[in-house]
Amino acid sequence: MPRNGEAYLNDIKAEARDVRLLGKRIPEPASHPAFRNTFEAYAGLYDFQCAPENLELMTYETPDTGKRVNRAWSMPRSYEELVERRRAIEAWCELHHGYLGRSPDHVASSMAGLAMGSALFRDYDPARAGALEDYYRYARDRDLFIAYTIINPQADKSKQAHEQQDQFLALRLLDQDSDGIVVKGAKMLGTSCVMADEVWVSCIQPLAPGDEPYALSFCTPMSAEGLRILSRKSYEQSAHSRFDNPLSSRFDENDAVLYFDEVKVPWERVFVLGDRAMCQKQFFETPCYAFEEYQAVVRFMVKLRFLAGIARRITEVNGTIKIPAVAETLGQISSEAASMEAFVNGAEVLGAHTADGYFVPDLNMICSAQVIAQQLYPRLITQLRNLAGGGVIMLPSGIEDFLNDEQAEWIFKTQKSPAVAPFDRVKFFKMAWDAIGSEFASRHTQYEMFYAGPTFVLRGHAFHTYDWARSTASVDRLLDSYDLESEKRRAGR
Ligand SMILES: Cc1cc2nc3c(=O)[nH]c(=O)nc-3n(C[C@H](O)[C@H](O)[C@H](O)COP(=O)(O)OP(=O)(O)OC[C@H]3O[C@@H](n4cnc5c(N)ncnc54)[C@H](O)[C@@H]3O)c2cc1C
Structure with a gap:
């Protein structure tokens, strides 16, 4: 075993x-x-x-x-x-x-x-x-x-x-x-x-x-x-x-x-x-960094799925999901979560290659995902806070408040939602705050911004691993399709 x-x-x-x-x-x-x-x-x-x-x-x-x-x-x-x-x-x-x-x-x-x-x-x-x-x-x-x-x-x-x-x-x-x-x-x-x-x-x-x-x-x-x-x-x-x-x-x-x-x-x-x-x-110059950071991007993909789920639940619990501007925010969040799924799949296919007989995920896809993740995460947390409003704060001080019958009654009177019972509303927003606002959540923002290095380092990795030759060849192809002679001919001179 x-x-x-x-x-x-x-x-x-x-x-x-x-x-x-x-x-x-x-x-x-x-x-x-x-x-x-x-x-x-x-x-x-x-x-x-x-x-x-x-x-x-x-x-x-x-x-x-x-x-x-x-x-x-x-x-x-x-x-x-x-x-x-x-x-x-x-x-x-x-x-x-x-x-x-x-x-x-x-x-x-x-x-x-x-x-x-x-x-x-x-x-x-x-x-x-x-x-x-x-x-x-x-x-x-x-x-x-x-x-x-x-x-x-x-x-x-x-x-x-x-x-x-x-x-x-x-x-x-x-x-x-x-x-x-x-x-x-x-x-x-x-x-x-x-x-x-x-x-x-x-x-x-x-x-x-x-x-x-x-x-x-x-x-x-x-x-x-x-x-x-x-x-x-x-x-x-x-x-x-x-x-x-x-x-x-x-x-x-x-x-x-x-x-x-x-x-x-x-x-x-x-x-x-x-x-x-x-x-x-x-x-x-070994597949070390590629495999190490591929694991990190897979983890980030799973975390974004979870945070997108929190975003949606906030809007259900607060009955805001049908507001067009709120649905639009959810569309932005879901697109960003989906982009990480695409990066993981892309790393396994586009640019994945065999080195010394081993199948190695594409480093550029991984580095690009990390550059985007560094900017995306703090923005996503702000979007979640924006969706939640004061719901993550108008909460009882602790589980003990439910054990005091008098206090529990006030909680049941004040914690209302079109989707869930008062206890479940409190339970959900306590969890949401732990993900987006607690000291633990704040450390996670710092983690996602720095765990693989500061911005300038990760952008450097993306710069060095991108297929610039393909990109610049595309530019050159367009520029090569006309010159002074061809322009003279077009002008009839
Ligand atoms: C929560 C958390 C967990 C971590 N876990 C680990 C771990 O398990 N193992 C591990 O080895 N490390 C870990 N780290 C450390 C992490 O690898 C480093 O924080 C990261 O590499 C950045 O280095 P630094 O903190 O020294 O930041 P710095 O390199 O000092 O960068 C901080 C800022 O200074 C500025 N700056 C500095 N130098 C330049 C420059 N040359 N050009 C432009 N701007 C510059 C930029 O604004 C940059 O964002 C962790 C970090 C955090 C926050």
Whole structure:
């Protein structure tokens, strides 16, 4: 059987990790009120893949070791295999409505992409290639949940990593011996690191000459000695109840600064060391980035379906759906949601290609979807707020108000809708606010605007991957269809 939720939670509980929150070290994060429901949400994903009716949809048998693991680890060789793989990603996303950005299938996709490009690593260093190939099999066969931190902490953006006042602000090499390397310093943010088994640490930002000690790529368990997980505020912990905050109470995937306090990494887990170019190439000259961000676009597609559903329900609950201007807004929202379906399908067909025998989705379709998503998401949230008006605010303070008969009576008198009963109106608008207005919702806007990089970076990827030759050929064809001679003839001269 593949990994189930119990096995995942047991593995997490077996090894202590150094999670810090509100001035304390959290001894058992998996049962702490700041994190426990999200641990359960991840366990639920693993349980889902083990249900007999989902086994084929969600998992596959590895060709070399015969283990059944999640399809995100698979390396598709045809369009059909790519789509089978996507259906598994989509089915998991449906369980969390797209709110777990770094669910285990995200970095499993990166790892599969890296392993598909292992020829690049062989050219770089056969020992590092061997480490990568072995680690991929190790992680895949255990269906590990890997998070990643591939961005350096913000500090003085006008300076390179090695020019910062503290040489060890950003994670860098400290030492190396026959067993491995020792690293020290911080990485900016690791979403879901609190809940993951391991973390992939690297640098996707271009590094400058002098930054060689920062050019690293390795994986380490979250329980590694010296690895501090500095959690942001927990929205799960501040969620009042499941009824009041149905999303933040369950799907707060957490983000944490990671500080590596002289962490030892054995050579078997080191993929790149001291090579700035290779750090970049591992993402962009293997299918790593394409598979990683394809997973992200599939997730975004599922999230937009969910938000379009909220938009429609708002207008039904408030009886505004028949107003032409409101229907027009819904048409705009549904078109944007549909555009993401088209991008996913487009990535699988247009420009999808075979590289080293693997079927790789089209990077330009993926990058274009992300550029549009960055602008679309905050606008969509504003549109939803606009449709909702004060409905998301004229709500009882908490589920307890229904338990007081006197107060419940006033709620039933004041919460009216042509479509649903008062309790269901409150239930719906509490959920809608958690999606569009709560602190959790606000973090999601920041996430969708930045998870893959700032605007100028994503637009750069779109610029570099677009088929400009086809575009400019079209312009040239038109311009070539007339010249000075032809114009003289037309003018009769
Ligand atoms: C919720 C959330 C979760 C995240 N999770 C992860 C994770 O799991 N793993 C991970 O590795 N990272 C994660 N990140 C970090 C993310 O990758 C970075 O936020 C992203 O790459 C942008 O980098 P930055 O935040 O340093 O922004 P910056 O690069 O500082 O950009 C911020 C702004 O500064 C301006 N700017 C800066 N430089 C330029 C320039 N050269 N040209 C033009 N304008 C410029 C722009 O206005 C830009 O929007 C997460 C971020 C968020 C918000």
